[in-house]
Amino acid sequence: MEATILAQGLSKRFGDFTAVDGVDFQVYPGEIFGFLGPNGSGKTTTIRMTLGLLRPSAGSVSVLGIPVDGATEKIRPRVGYMSQRFSLYNDLSVAQNLRFYGTAYGLNNAELQQRMAEALKLAGLEGRQQVRTRDLAGGWRQRLALSAAILHQPEVLFLDEPTAGVDPVSRRAFWDLLYELVAGGVTVFVTTHYMDEAEHCQRLAFIQHGQIIAMGSPAEIKGSMMPGQVLEIDPSNPSQAIKILRQAQASGQLPLEEIELYGRHVHIVTQNAEIVQNAVADALRAAGVQIEQMAIIEPSLEDVFIACMKG
Numbered sequence: 001m002e003a004t005i006l007a008q009g010l011s012k013r014f015g016d017f018t019a020v021d022g023v024d025f026q027v028y029p030g031e032i033f034g035f036l037g038p039n040g041s042g043k044t045t046t047i048r049m050t051l052g053l054l055r056p057s058a059g060s061v062s063v064l065g066i067p068v069d070g071a072t073e074k075i076r077p078r079v080g081y082m083s084q085r086f087s088l089y090n091d092l093s094v095a096q097n098l099r100f101y102g103t104a105y106g107l108n109n110a111e112l113q114q115r116m117a118e119a120l121k122l123a124g125l126e127g128r129q130q131v132r133t134r135d136l137a138g139g140w141r142q143r144l145a146l147s148a149a150i151l152h153q154p155e156v157l158f159l160d161e162p163t164a165g166v167d168p169v170s171r172r173a174f175w176d177l178l179y180e181l182v183a184g185g186v187t188v189f190v191t192t193h194y195m196d197e198a199e200h201c202q203r204l205a206f207i208q209h210g211q212i213i214a215m216g217s218p219a220e221i222k223g224s225m226m227p228g229q230v231l232e233i234d235p236s237n238p239s240q241a242i243k244i245l246r247q248a249q250a251s252g253q254l255p256l257e258e259i260e261l262y263g264r265h266v267h268i269v270t271q272n273a274e275i276v277q278n279a280v281a282d283a284l285r286a287a288g289v290q291i292e293q294m295a296i297i298e299p300s301l302e303d304v305f306i307a308c309m310k311g
Contacts, residue, residue, distance in 0.1 A: 002065065004029050004156055004187045005050060009059030011210075012045050019045045021210035022059065027189055027203075032182055034201035035191040036305065042210040043191040044084065047160050050189070051081055063156060077105070080154035082145050084161050090134035094125055097133055098148055105152035112151075119147035122177060139170025146177060150186075157181065159190040163197065175200060195302040206308050214308055222304050228257055229273040230299045231280065233266040236290040241266050244287045245280065254279055258307055267303060 005027035012020040020042040027033040035043050048054040050061050052072030061068050063075050088097050098119055102112040120126045123143035133141060142162065150157065159178075163171040175197065178188055190201070198204055199218050206214040206221070214225045235241035242261055245268065248254040255276060258269035270276045273296045281291055 001028055003027060005033075005061070005063050005189060007046075007050065007059065007061040010046065010049060010056055010061050011058040012042075012049060012054060013057040019210055020049070020056075023205075023207070023210070023212050025205050025212060025215060027187060029187055030182060030185055031202040032178065032188045032190060032200070034198045034204040035189065035207060036193065036198055036204060037191075037207035038193070038309065041207045043207060044160055045210075046207070047081075047158055047189070047191065051079065051158060052076070077152065078155045080149035080152070080157045082149045082157075082159045082162050084164065088133050088141060088145055088148065091132065093130050093132055094120070094136070094144055095129035097144065098151065101148040102151045107152065115151050115153075119151055122150075122180070123147040124173075137170075138166050139173065142166055142170065142174055143177065146174065150181065154186065156187045156189065159188065161191050161193065163192065163194065171197070195300065195305065198305075199301055206305060208309055214304075218301050222299055222301065225308055226269075226299045226304050227307055228269045228271045230297050230303050231268040231270060231273040231277055231294065232262075232297045233268065233280070233284075233294045234264065234292040235266060235284060236292065238264050238266055240287065241284055241289050244284055244289060248283050254283065256280075258303075258310065260303075260306055262300075262302070269299075269303065269307060 003026035007023055007025050010020060010023045023046065035046065037043050045054065049056050050063065050068065052068045052075065064078055066074050068075060092100065098116045099112065102115060107115060120129065125140065125144060133144065136144065163174055182188060192198060203217050204215065204221060205212050214221050233241065238261055242259060245256060245259045249256040249259060256268050256270050260267050268280065277294055281294060284291060
């Protein structure tokens with residue numbers, strides 16, 4: 001299958017600083033491809049090079065079989081882009097924002113009216129055309145921004161942390177819209193730092209310091225990139241449990257590789273959880289921390305992500 005997006009040795013340097021360092025990846029038709037990494041890891045720079053908004057320092061990238069360098073006028077009518085911040089005019093109404101973007105995309109009046117009606121229905125904003133954008137809640141502004149980005153019915157959609165700062169219910173509704181688009185044949189490239197969203201991508205890439213350090217489906221990454229087993233503990237005092245376990249790790253008393261807090265649970269990464277768990281229980285109980293439950297679990301994508309970033 002021919003890749004919709006193909007990056008080979010893609011790099012970007014700003015003076016002595018290398019923001020993206022020789023990344024290779026492929027995105028295939030009709031899939032949601034997730035790009036994960038901490039702030040400053042190179043996610044936005046990669047998207048901007050892929051869109052032709054930044055010229056690479058080295059390497060190449062093509063979209064829909066068209067080399068991006070020097071051919072952006074052929075690609076832009078076929079792609080949509082939603083940036084990190086809402087790309088909307090707050091003083092304009094919902095309808096005025098859609099009309100502005102539709103006109104910018106070159107839609108004629110009859111076509112524009114039809115596409116606006118479809119966009120309002122998709123976003124759930126029917127009957128709210130005259131509401132000023134600034135008066136919409138964050139989740140609704142986000143849906144409006146997505147609707148504006150797809151007015152021209154793009155084949156590829158680029159989303160740069162589109163749900164940052166949005167409540168969980170609105171994030172779920174936004175992803176339901178994405179699934180509808182993908183079902184219609186749209187290819188989606190999305191950056192996110194939410195692990196629950198990453199779980200719903202067909203394939204992922206982890207990027208750190210401008211380099212891709214893991215790539216594959218969520219299941220493939222969990223199976224190949226986890227350095228050990230995960231032991232989940234439900235302690236009576238999670239913060240005290242973290243303190244005790246990290247002290248035991250630092251002293252060499254317990255062979256623990258990672259110790260992280262997940263809600264009220266503690267996750268430990270170790271090479272042999274079956275052997276270690278009794279010693280962990282003894283150390284916690286000796287310090288007065290009671291254990292409600294302890295079990296070896298399948299690693300979550302967040303467990304793997306943290307392990308990869310620290311590794």
